[in-house]
Amino acid sequence: MGPIVFAVDAAYAVPLATALRSVAENNQSAWPLDIHVIHEGIGEETKRLILESLPADSAVIQWHPIATLSFASGFSTRPGVSKMTFARILLPQFLPPTCSRALYLDGDILVLTSLEQLWNIDLGDAVIGAVPDYWLDNPASNGPAARGGARVKRYFNAGILLIDLAKWRNERISERSLDYLDRFPTTEYSDQDALNVACDGKWKILDRAWNFQFEPRQAIAGVAREQKAAIVHFVTNVKPWKSGSLSPNVVFYDAFRSRTRFALTRWGRVRSGLKRAGSRLLARSALLRAAWSYTKSAVRASASTFGSVRKNM
Incomplete structure (x- = not known):
C-alpha cells in the first residue's frame, strides 16, 4: 500500500495514536x-x-506541519470541529508528485481489518472513492442544496477517502473546494460540503x-462482526476516548x-467511570439536573462574594 494520510491537531494525539495502532495491527503484511500526518501543534515529545x-x-511517519489559520481563518466549522478539517483539501501538496494514490483517514476511526482490499479498488474514472454519509445523503435535500450551496447528486462522508491524486490535480479539486468555501464560508459541514461540490459526479460509492x-448509542461489539465493518468511524461528538464518555x-x-x-492509568479509568456514572444520573433525572445547576450557581455566587469581601478587607 502507498501513503495513508491523517490530518489532526495536538488535541487529537490520543485518537491518532490509537487509530494508527489499529491500522498497524491489522496490516502486518x-x-x-x-504514514503521513498533516498536523498543527504536535510537539516532538508527542x-x-x-x-x-x-x-x-x-x-514510517512523516510529519507535515501546517498553519490552518493561514488559509482557513475565514471559514467556519460546527461546534467541536477543529479547523484542521480543512487541511485535507490540500492533501496532495504534502505528497510527492510521483505518488498516484493515497488513502485519507480521519483521526476518530478504528481499522478492524486489512486495508489491502480497499487500497486496490478500481476507481475507474472517479477522482475519489467514498462512502455516502448516512444522515446527509438524502435525495430530498440534495446535500449542500439544503444549506444554500450548489446541488450534488449524492453526498459522501469525507472521513475516509481513497484518492486518485493525478485526477484530483487535473480536476483542480483543491482549488474548486476553496472557491466554494470563499463563496459559502459558513456552509454547515465546512470542507466536507466543499469537497462534495468539487467532486460531484466524480466519485465512486x-x-x-x-x-x-x-x-452515539450504537455499540461496535456484534455490529462490527455481523455487518463486517472494516473501518469504524465515530462521527458524532460522543467520542469513546473522552473522559466520562457515555x-x-x-x-x-x-x-x-x-x-x-497513551494508555489510561488505573486512576484515569476510575475517574472516567465516576464521571460517566454521574453523567448518566444527571441524564436520567430532571430533579438532579436542576439541583446540580443550582449548586453550580450557588458556588459561583459564593466565590464572587468571597472575592469581593477579600478585596475590600
Missing part, C-alpha cells in the same frame, strides 16, 4: 506502513510517543464497511488505546 505506540518497525459511521464503545476503544503509550 504492509509493514513498514507509509511525536515520539505516537511512534512508540506502534509495534516496532511497523511504520464504496461499500459502507469502509466507513461504518456509528451513532459512548457504549468505551471498553472496545480502550482495548486499542491500552496498547499505546
Whole structure:
C-alpha cells in the first residue's frame, strides 16, 4: 500500500495514536506502513510517543506541519470541529508528485481489518472513492442544496477517502473546494460540503464497511462482526476516548488505546467511570439536573462574594 494520510491537531494525539495502532495491527503484511500526518501543534515529545505506540518497525511517519489559520481563518466549522478539517483539501501538496494514490483517514476511526482490499479498488474514472454519509445523503435535500450551496447528486462522508491524486490535480479539486468555501464560508459541514461540490459526479460509492459511521448509542461489539465493518468511524461528538464518555464503545476503544503509550492509568479509568456514572444520573433525572445547576450557581455566587469581601478587607 502507498501513503495513508491523517490530518489532526495536538488535541487529537490520543485518537491518532490509537487509530494508527489499529491500522498497524491489522496490516502486518504492509509493514513498514507509509504514514503521513498533516498536523498543527504536535510537539516532538508527542511525536515520539505516537511512534512508540506502534509495534516496532511497523511504520514510517512523516510529519507535515501546517498553519490552518493561514488559509482557513475565514471559514467556519460546527461546534467541536477543529479547523484542521480543512487541511485535507490540500492533501496532495504534502505528497510527492510521483505518488498516484493515497488513502485519507480521519483521526476518530478504528481499522478492524486489512486495508489491502480497499487500497486496490478500481476507481475507474472517479477522482475519489467514498462512502455516502448516512444522515446527509438524502435525495430530498440534495446535500449542500439544503444549506444554500450548489446541488450534488449524492453526498459522501469525507472521513475516509481513497484518492486518485493525478485526477484530483487535473480536476483542480483543491482549488474548486476553496472557491466554494470563499463563496459559502459558513456552509454547515465546512470542507466536507466543499469537497462534495468539487467532486460531484466524480466519485465512486464504496461499500459502507469502509466507513461504518456509528451513532452515539450504537455499540461496535456484534455490529462490527455481523455487518463486517472494516473501518469504524465515530462521527458524532460522543467520542469513546473522552473522559466520562457515555459512548457504549468505551471498553472496545480502550482495548486499542491500552496498547499505546497513551494508555489510561488505573486512576484515569476510575475517574472516567465516576464521571460517566454521574453523567448518566444527571441524564436520567430532571430533579438532579436542576439541583446540580443550582449548586453550580450557588458556588459561583459564593466565590464572587468571597472575592469581593477579600478585596475590600
